[in-house]
Amino acid sequence: MPDLIDAAQAPEPTQQPQSIEALLPAIFDAVADGVTVIDRQGTVRFANEAAAQVMGMPSASVVVGESFAALADAFELLDDDGEPFDQAKLPTRRALDGEHEPEAVVRFRDRDSKKDRWSLVRARLLKGETRDLDLVVTSFQDITKLVVEAQDAVRVRDEFMAIASHDMRTPLAAVRGYAQLARRHLATTPNDLAAIDRWLGDIDESAGRLTGLVSEFMDISLLQGGNPVPMQLQRVDLVELVTEHVRDQQGSVDQSHVFSVSSDAAEIVGYWDPGRLGRVIDNVLGNAVKFSPAGSSIEVRTWSQDGYGCVAIVDEGIGIAERDHQLIFSPMFRASNARGVQGTGLGLAGSRGIVMLLGGEITVQSRLGEGSTFTIRLPLNSTTTSVRASGADLHSA
Amino acid sequence: MEGDGHQVLVVEDDPALREIYAGALRGYGHDVRTAADGSAALDTLRNGWEPCVVFLDLRMPGMDGWELSRRLREDERWKSLPVVVVAAHFRIDQEAAELGAAAWLQKPFDLARLDEETRAQCQT
Numbered sequence: 001m002p003d004l005i006d007a008a009q010a011p012e013p014t015q016q017p018q019s020i021e022a023l024l025p026a027i028f029d030a031v032a033d034g035v036t037v038i039d040r041q042g043t044v045r046f047a048n049e050a051a052a053q054v055m056g057m058p059s060a061s062v063v064v065g066e067s068f069a070a071l072a073d074a075f076e077l078l079d080d081d082g083e084p085f086d087q088a089k090l091p092t093r094r095a096l097d098g099e100h101e102p103e104a105v106v107r108f109r110d111r112d113s114k115k116d117r118w119s120l121v122r123a124r125l126l127k128g129e130t131r132d133l134d135l136v137v138t139s140f141q142d143i144t145k146l147v148v149e150a151q152d153a154v155r156v157r158d159e160f161m162a163i164a165s166h167d168m169r170t171p172l173a174a175v176r177g178y179a180q181l182a183r184r185h186l187a188t189t190p191n192d193l194a195a196i197d198r199w200l201g202d203i204d205e206s207a208g209r210l211t212g213l214v215s216e217f218m219d220i221s222l223l224q225g226g227n228p229v230p231m232q233l234q235r236v237d238l239v240e241l242v243t244e245h246v247r248d249q250q251g252s253v254d255q256s257h258v259f260s261v262s263s264d265a266a267e268i269v270g271y272w273d274p275g276r277l278g279r280v281i282d283n284v285l286g287n288a289v290k291f292s293p294a295g296s297s298i299e300v301r302t303w304s305q306d307g308y309g310c311v312a313i314v315d316e317g318i319g320i321a322e323r324d325h326q327l328i329f330s331p332m333f334r335a336s337n338a339r340g341v342q343g344t345g346l347g348l349a350g351s352r353g354i355v356m357l358l359g360g361e362i363t364v365q366s367r368l369g370e371g372s373t374f375t376i377r378l379p380l381n382s383t384t385t386s387v388r389a390s391g392a393d394l395h396s397a
Numbered sequence: 398m399e400g401d402g403h404q405v406l407v408v409e410d411d412p413a414l415r416e417i418y419a420g421a422l423r424g425y426g427h428d429v430r431t432a433a434d435g436s437a438a439l440d441t442l443r444n445g446w447e448p449c450v451v452f453l454d455l456r457m458p459g460m461d462g463w464e465l466s467r468r469l470r471e472d473e474r475w476k477s478l479p480v481v482v483v484a485a486h487f488r489i490d491q492e493a494a495e496l497g498a499a500a501w502l503q504k505p506f507d508l509a510r511l512d513e514e515t516r517a518q519c520q521t
Contacts, residue, residue: 166485166486180421291458
């Protein structure tokens, strides 16, 4: 075994070990949390390097002997709500007033740079022989990283909620709308059951769209949290599935686009989750419709190759800039030329997550103004039974 | 209900909602034209349709609601034409205020609101 201690740093065996007391300042400097000792007069009697750093001072030696109030004056102290922190409620003050080990989260806003840092501040009274000799030990644990991460997580959650509620309102409006039309019609023309039947069909279809959206949000939520997605693998003919979804898409867009479907085989059979795979195909088809002009062609091809079932969806739309090719698969990313188009950027992220869980891949070939080709490749024998994708997978691009 | 119908323009890219809004407004006795995006709406106006209110979706492929609203404001013929924003946006009130819209309806809503807004906007 090689000696793990550098010989140059190893203590001379003949020397007496240094006393811990003498090492205490160095020990405190090795601590990541800021530590100060303040007397009743408010003078800093001790500070470690981390404390000096919290106070924006070059070193602990500059801090010792200074008034704590003067040092703190470089900062605006704020509470959780961003309101001025009541000085009387600072843990140091509360400890001096006799409270047992008070603590508080304090936001220090630098008066010059306006930058915020958050600290968990704890204090403890060291009683002196007389009251005048009392000292307070205060520790400052920098929790800025945790606070920023938590704020980011809350923002992402809020955005997700805003997107989810926005996207669900359109099919919900259709459900309510058709139901109200049907009731009005029933009141004036109670015998026209054919019209009522048609509206009921429309309600069912819109409720189906809503169900699809809710399922997609649930999958995205599971994928982002790195949780298993409950896949239902079964025998699926890719040619039939794609043909069905193209037909549905065609029916829902007023024949505004010209669809063509072709396949190099009568059937391409694999083991996939047909509901989820159908949503992936709907997403890509829906994008092809949304991002290409009325009257243009959308070509859908299926083929099988090297143990994979493949689908390509080719449109003549606005195309995607090369710098956005990977980013379009990130949750909530919208390409710069996609503004104004219904949808929120969740579709492709979810699609990619599902395709990856099935052991496949989804890729794009596109140039601005020259249309896009999305290709999905899926292993015919997906071994994905216990499916689990990490959040990182969903985000990595 | 018949007899005091108004001319209305509905701009909405979702075919189901277009059909629902038009059907409801016609049921209330109004005369309705629909358009699937901003440029189709401009064509309808240029071709002589004179609505007294426009129900406008915001997110649409092609020319969106923001752009159509801007074009209307810039044109002497339509600058005072009341626009009612009909959208699913989280802060639809802010969006409507920024566009200078007369009112807003957040999806989904009671279809009777279409008639109420039409009457309110067309009688002023």
